[in-house]
Amino acid sequence: MKLIRNGTFVEDDFITVGDGDQLPDGAAIVSLERWQAERETLRARNAPIGVRLQSGQEPGAIADDLDRIDLVALEFPIYRNGRAYSYARILRERYGFKGEVRAVGNVLRDQFQFMIRCGFDALEVTDNITPEIWAENAGSFSLFYQPSVDGKKTVLSLRQRLAARARENATA
Amino acid sequence: MGGGLGRTPMIGKKIAGFVPKEDLLAYLEAVMRVYNMYGRRDNIYKARIKILVHEIGVEEMTRQVEAEFAELRKAGALHLPLEEVARIEAYFQPPSHENLPDDSAELNKAVLADRDFANWVKSNVAQHKVPGYAIVNISLKPIGGVPGDCTSDQMDAVAGIAEKYSFDELRVTHEQNLTLAHVRKKDLHAVYDLLKAHGLATPNIGLITDQIACPGLDYCALANARSIPLAQQISERFADIERQHEIGELKINTSGCINACGHHHVGHIGILGVDKKGVEYYQVTLGGAADEKTAIGDIVGRAFTEDEVVDAIETIVTTYIGVRQNGERFIDTYRRVGIDPFKESLYETH
Ligand code: SF4
Numbered sequence: 001m002k003l004i005r006n007g008t009f010v011e012d013d014f015i016t017v018g019d020g021d022q023l024p025d026g027a028a029i030v031s032l033e034r035w036q037a038e039r040e041t042l043r044a045r046n047a048p049i050g051v052r053l054q055s056g057q058e059p060g061a062i063a064d065d066l067d068r069i070d071l072v073a074l075e076f077p078i079y080r081n082g083r084a085y086s087y088a089r090i091l092r093e094r095y096g097f098k099g100e101v102r103a104v105g106n107v108l109r110d111q112f113q114f115m116i117r118c119g120f121d122a123l124e125v126t127d128n129i130t131p132e133i134w135a136e137n138a139g140s141f142s143l144f145y146q147p148s149v150d151g152k153k154t155v156l157s158l159r160q161r162l163a164a165r166a167r168e169n170a171t172a
Numbered sequence: 173m174g175g176g177l178g179r180t181p182m183i184g185k186k187i188a189g190f191v192p193k194e195d196l197l198a199y200l201e202a203v204m205r206v207y208n209m210y211g212r213r214d215n216i217y218k219a220r221i222k223i224l225v226h227e228i229g230v231e232e233m234t235r236q237v238e239a240e241f242a243e244l245r246k247a248g249a250l251h252l253p254l255e256e257v258a259r260i261e262a263y264f265q266p267p268s269h270e271n272l273p274d275d276s277a278e279l280n281k282a283v284l285a286d287r288d289f290a291n292w293v294k295s296n297v298a299q300h301k302v303p304g305y306a307i308v309n310i311s312l313k314p315i316g317g318v319p320g321d322c323t324s325d326q327m328d329a330v331a332g333i334a335e336k337y338s339f340d341e342l343r344v345t346h347e348q349n350l351t352l353a354h355v356r357k358k359d360l361h362a363v364y365d366l367l368k369a370h371g372l373a374t375p376n377i378g379l380i381t382d383q384i385a386c387p388g389l390d391y392c393a394l395a396n397a398r399s400i401p402l403a404q405q406i407s408e409r410f411a412d413i414e415r416q417h418e419i420g421e422l423k424i425n426t427s428g429c430i431n432a433c434g435h436h437h438v439g440h441i442g443i444l445g446v447d448k449k450g451v452e453y454y455q456v457t458l459g460g461a462a463d464e465k466t467a468i469g470d471i472v473g474r475a476f477t478e479d480e481v482v483d484a485i486e487t488i489v490t491t492y493i494g495v496r497q498n499g500e501r502f503i504d505t506y507r508r509v510g511i512d513p514f515k516e517s518l519y520e521t522h
Contacts, residue, residue, distance in 0.1 A: 055213065081213045086205050093247045147250060156256055 004134060005100070005122040012124075014050055014071060029073055032057050035065070043068050052104065055083045059091045066097050074120075076105040085118045092119035092149040109137045119149035173203060174225030174233070177432040181468045182222045185230040187237060193257055195241075198250040202241035206233070267339035267354055272304025276357035289364050291413065292375040297360065306357050308338070310350040310367060311374040311382060315411045319385045319403050320348030329370040337363050346435075348384055349377065379416040380424060380489070381407045384435060388428030388445060389452075395428035397445025397452035397478075402426060405482050410489075419489055422502045425460070438462040440503045441488060442469045443481065454481040458488065458514055459506045470511050473519050484518055491517040 003012040016029040023042075029050035035042060042049050050071030051062055062069060072091055074084035084103065091097040102122040103115050115123060116138060125134075147154050175184025191199045203221075210228070212218040225233050244250065283290045298307040310330065312320050322330070330350060334342040337359050338352035345351055355363055367373040376382045383406065386392065388399025403426055410416055425439025429446075436442030442457035454476050457469030476484045489502075491514050496505045506514075 058209070077213075080216075080219075082208055083213070086208045094243060156253070159256075159259075160253075 002125050002127055002129060003102075003122060004125060004129075007134070007138065009131060009134075014048070016052065016073075027070070029071065032061060035062065039065065050100070050102070053084075053087060055081055059087050059095060059097075063095050066091075066095055066099075069099060071100040071102060071122075072097065073102040073104045073124075076103060076107055079106045079108050079111065085114065088115070088119040089149055109133055110140075112137045113140055117144070117146075117148045117150050117152070174222040174230070176220065176222045177435055177437050179217060179430045179432075180220070180222065181432070181437040182226060183466050183468065184222075185225060187230060187234040194252050194254065195245070197252050198244050199237075199241055201250050202237050202244055205240050205244075206236045210236070266302075267341070269302045269305060269354065270356070272302075272356065272358075274303035274357075276304065276360075278358040279360055282361040286361070288368075288373075288375070289361060292364055292373055293360065295375045295379060295417075296373075296377045300354065302354070304357055306355050306360060308352040308355045308360070308363060309345075309377045310352065310372050311376050312349050312372075313376055313382050313407065314371060314374045315381060316404050316408050318400050319383055322350075326370050326372060329366065330372065333363055333366050346384075347382070349382070375413065376416060378421045378423075380410045380419050380422045381416060383407065383424040383426065384439065385426040386428050386434035388426070392428060392433075394431060395445060396430075396447035397428050397454065399426045399428040399434060399443075399445060402443065402454070402478075402481065406485055409482055409486060419493070420499070420501055422489070424485070435462070436460070437468045438466065439469065440506070441485065443485075446475055448475070452478055454478070456481070456484060456488070458511055459503065461503055463503075465507075472511060473515055487517050488514055 001012075003010055014027040014029050015024045017023060017034075019031055019034045023045070025047065027048035027050070029052050030038075030042065031052055032054070035051045048070040049068075050073055051065075051069055052073040052075065053059065053061070054075045055077050059072070062072070066072075074087050076082075076084050084105075088101050088103075091101055100122050101120050102124060103120045104124045107115070107123050107125050109125075109129060112123065112134065143155050143158070144152050145155050173184055173187055175182055187203075188199065207221045207224055211221065211224045212227075228236075279293075283293060296309045296311060298309065300306050312322055330342060334340055334352055337356070338354050341353055343351040343353060352363070364373055374381075383403050385399040385403035387395075388402075389395035389397055390400050403424075406424060410419070423440045424443065425434045425436045425441075426443040427434035427436040427445065430444070432444075434443075436444050436457065438460040440458070440460060442460050444455045444457070446453045446455050456472045456476065458472050459467055460469030461467045472488075492502050492505050495509050495513055496502075497508075500508070
């Protein structure tokens with residue numbers, strides 16, 4: 001597994017721990033179940049904490065805790081299950097979550113760009129993904145119709161800007 | 173929402189009477205979000221909006237969509253400005269029709285002089301909302317032909333006709349025919365002559381030989397049974413145009429498998445190819461409709477073999493003729509009498 005954060009391949013500074021495992025000293029990612037059971041101890045630790053949501057575990061379950069969570073990992077159990085796209089947008093748009101939103105599980109190259117658009121800033125990818133493959137797929141589309149969390153200008157707003165410029169030129 | 177055919181046919185339900193134009197995209201996004209979050213993921217055949225609507229019910233679906241829509245509106249993201257609607261609408265402006273009297277002396281004369289032309293006008297020409305114009309439906313269902321097939325020469329000819337007589341516009345219909353949407357009434361006979369010269373003047377739109385058939389086993393790797401040869405046999409059986417008019421409006425839709433590309437569920441008579449231990453069978457449904465009284469057809473009984481099915485269609489037609497009142501259409505008769513008379517005549521002697 002490799003981790004890409006904000007477009008850069010980086011060492012993963014978080015350790016994902018199982019529900020029975022001992023917590024490491026540093027940053028850790030736990031399941032929703034463990035978070036709910038050990039919330040207070042986990043919060044009291046002096047290290048970053050992440051929560052991993054499976055498909056079907058909605059962000060609403062941690063909405064009230066988000067100011068104490070540094071990272072939310074959203075699972076794609078299989079590429080054709082896109083629930084985590086909605087979860088990512090809800091985290092960003094509805095709950096204003098500013099921490100890391102990480103895509104884990106069946107993260108495929110042709111979906112990189114869609115994940116970024118929905119608010120993922122980190123992706124856990126398979127080892128065969130190189131910076132070249134990343135660059136090629138993360139930027140495969142240059143224009144967008146749908147507004148999204150990434151704040152990219154839509155085709156509609158570009159059109160409006162062009163029309164405004166044409167009007168200005170006409171009056172100038 | 174929640175309509176669809178395939179292996180689980182369902183009629184769509186209304187969840188919102190009217191949505192403001194500016195909110196249309198946001199509303200659709202709300203629908204997609206609800207489906208994405210709560211649709212079935214455990215079974216690919218059930219990963220459908222229609223299954224979700226069916227399982228939770230239309231009221232609950234509406235409630236969830238409305239709630240999601242309210243949230244999306246707070247974000248204010250997918251607003252569709254009216255100027256954008258206007259920009260798109262500009263591409264769909266009607267052509268500049270001439271100012272014509274509605275009645276055309278040329279047309280009236282030609283109808284009286286040419287009986288075949290008159291028959292074609294009766295079945296293939298539809299009323300246009302602009303005076304002096306008509307809509308021409310080109311049947312791609314010659315008797316015994318492959319439904320919807322058109323040669324390259326025919327396509328060239330039709331393109332030429334569209335260019336000269338119908339504002340250079342040609343439409344393909346889901347009923348596997350072509351439409352010239354704006355023909356001046358006074359040009360109808362000229363258009364007819366050209367179509368006829370290219371074997372494109374079959375006067376059977378809406379009649380029993382104007383069938384929809386999917387590619388079926390001849391072309392499709394998913395098929396259970398052949399569709400095209402069956403459609404051809406039915407077409408031959410009912411070739412007589414007088415008889416077709418006597419039968420009246422009747423839609424036969426055939427699919428070669430459960431994927432329902434031929435929309436058999438909504439054919440007045442629907443035929444579905446099924447496979448029983450390697451042998452092709454045809455299951456027949458009655459009473460389907462894709463009109464303002466949309467209905468999924470009812471299965472009439474056990475499936476027919478390849479040798480039986482054309483006779484079965486004929487039995488259904490004769491039964492209908494026997495029980496219809498005052499020139500009722502097949503579908504209206506079916507809605508009135510139900511499936512029993514057809515079951516009786518199809519299966520009584522077996
Ligand atoms: S209905 Fe079945 S046989 Fe016919 S085209 Fe579709 S998939 Fe192929």
